Amino acid sequence: MALPRTYESQNCSIARSLEVVGDRWTLLVIRSAFEGVRRFDDFQDALGVARNVLTDRLNRLCEEGIMRRVPYQERPERFEYRLTRKGVELWPAMMTLLMWGDRHYAPDGPPLIVGHRGCEGGLTPQFTCDVCGVSLGPSDVEPRPGPAA
Structure with missing residues (x-):
């Protein structure tokens, strides 16, 4: 049985923070970003994470404003993932x-x-x-x- 992703019944900043960064892969993506990793394939190589899992974590980190996608190539369109100020505060x-x-x-x-x-x-x-x-x-x-x- 999977644990719920949200802690709406808890009035707790730790629980709310865990909703965003309380996952192993999420923390390892953030760690890699602090180490200078920026590109999807480099995250995958550094972490050995499945592409679908990495895509999910990067999308969530961008949605939460912890990372942002920055284009580095037009054809084909490719992006780097960089920590925002909110991300650096971690x-x-x-x-x-x-x-x-x-x-x-x-x-x-x-x-x-x-x-x-x-x-x-x-x-x-x-x-x-x-x-x-x-x-x-x-x-x-x-x-x-x-x-x-």
């Missing part, structure tokens, strides 16, 4: 989930380290650099292989 939640997973589900160490581009430091739970202390956002960091890569 970065702290994604990084918190990554750090939580590293603490609880990475016994050999993190597979990925989010590093500060400016000084090679790492991201702290307060979204600052652990070396120079500056506040960090998505454009200030880059992924690097971790010990369990």
